[in-house]
Amino acid sequence: MPRNIEIKARIAGVDDLIPRAAAIADKGPVAIAQDDTFFRCESGRFKLRTLSPSAGQLIFYRRPDQQGPKESYYHITPTNEPDKLRETLTLACGQIGRVRKQRTLFLVGRTRIHLDRVEGLGHFLELEVVLEDDEPLEVGMQEAHDIMARLGIEHSRLIEGAYLDLLLQRQP
Numbered sequence: 001m002p003r004n005i006e007i008k009a010r011i012a013g014v015d016d017l018i019p020r021a022a023a024i025a026d027k028g029p030v031a032i033a034q035d036d037t038f039f040r041c042e043s044g045r046f047k048l049r050t051l052s053p054s055a056g057q058l059i060f061y062r063r064p065d066q067q068g069p070k071e072s073y074y075h076i077t078p079t080n081e082p083d084k085l086r087e088t089l090t091l092a093c094g095q096i097g098r099v100r101k102q103r104t105l106f107l108v109g110r111t112r113i114h115l116d117r118v119e120g121l122g123h124f125l126e127l128e129v130v131l132e133d134d135e136p137l138e139v140g141m142q143e144a145h146d147i148m149a150r151l152g153i154e155h156s157r158l159i160e161g162a163y164l165d166l167l168l169q170r171q172p
Contacts, residue, residue: 005140009157028106039093056082069141
């Protein structure tokens with residue numbers, strides 16, 4: 001199963017980081033609207049990401065909920081009927097929440113920099129360092145730390161969990 005090293009941090013604003021990300025990026029910026037619907041899953045997290053009415057991705061992933069760089073295993077299956085698939089999965093598994101965001105994507109080598117405006121939560125940075133099959137975690141973790149430093153992200157800004165967790169914590 002593919003894996004990456006991931007970090008997530010709260011930031012003051014996406015617009016503040018765009019020039020810094022652009023200065024170190026090989027590619028980008030790319031603007032992406034994402035609508036993620038999460039479903040019940042005992043063995044990890046399971047979501048349908050809708051990118052457009054005719055493009056989506058069914059994503060299963062498993063990672064620890066901890067601050068700082070963490071290893072994430074994931075599997076992605078594309079779909080050209082995300083709305084119908086959402087209905088089916090809702091009936092079969094039950095929805096647990098939905099996260100809508102506007103993402104600005106930059107690529108630095110094999111690392112994806114996501115600058116996210118998350119509806120109801122605010123602004124965040126997410127880094128994903130894609131690992132080779134047998135590559136040691138420490139290599140990817142060091143790469144994540146290096147990019148964090150280049151972007152001026154302090155360790156105290158790192159958060160645990162997923163956007164869904166933060167949204168669910170806000171509900172009464």
